[in-house]
Amino acid sequence: MEKILESLYDQFYEKTKLAALQASVEANHNLLRLRLGKPERKLVLRLIDDETAIANAVSLDSFLCGFELAWKLTTELNHLEHERSALTDEVERSAHFVLEEGEKV
Template sequence: MGDILFTIYRCFYKIPKGTPQARRIEANHRTLITHLSKADRRLVLRIIDDKDQLINDISLDSFITGFQLAWRLANELNGHDKQQTPALER
């Protein structure tokens, strides 16, 4: 089921581009790398990559949790409607 939810997530979630935060991060990154050695730049890039992966993992987890909640609610409402149907027919 994880693969299906991941596919649905990729279908519906669009990564925001050009947000003020993203522009600030990019500008700060460019400024920082001008003052660092090559080894330190690699370290900064690894930190940024890890941060990006963490953000992606959290986003996917949040989507899956929300989807599962919606699925349970839909099933509960569907079951509730079926339980109500015999009483209405009387």
């Protein structure tokens, strides 16, 4: 089931375009590249990769939680609708046996 939900996420989720933030990240990355040695640059890149992985995992988790909530709400609403329909049917059936005012058995 989780694979199906991940496929839905991949198909329907559209990442927001954050042009200003992306430009800022690129500018700061270029500054770090100029100022840091190779070992420090690798460390910074690993940090960026880890933070990106965390953001992707949180995004997927949020989607899955939202989907699960929608599923539960739909199930609950369908259950309530079924109960209401059954109650209406029961009232209609019992209404046939209700005596009109003034009628005798």
